[in-house]
Amino acid sequence: MVFLGLGLLLLTLKYLELGPVALWSWYVVLAPFGLAALWWAWADSSGYTKRRAMEKLQKRKQDRIEKQKDALGLGVRKRR
Structure with missing residues (x-):
């Protein structure tokens, strides 16, 4: 670019x-x-372009999973 x-x-x-x-x-x-x-x-x-696209998709997937866990209250628990 x-x-x-x-x-x-x-x-x-x-x-x-x-x-x-x-x-x-x-x-x-x-x-x-x-x-x-x-x-x-x-x-x-x-394969640089494909690898970058796969990393971007994986990050979006992980962010979506974390968002859903937080919405369900299953996120990381605090230590007592």
Whole structure:
């Protein structure tokens, strides 16, 4: 996401011819988009994306279970 944001910023600066970016090569300006594509390809092939999605679902499930336990009064008991 960082590469995509940086690419959009550099593309806008190049298009509007603002600052030193106006003098840069188009290859340099468009490089963050290539890096973003490489990142997404690696994340998908390595299982990083799927692992993060599974962790997020597991956390939501655990939070839901804890909320239901608290609602039923079965939460963690205090020591006497």
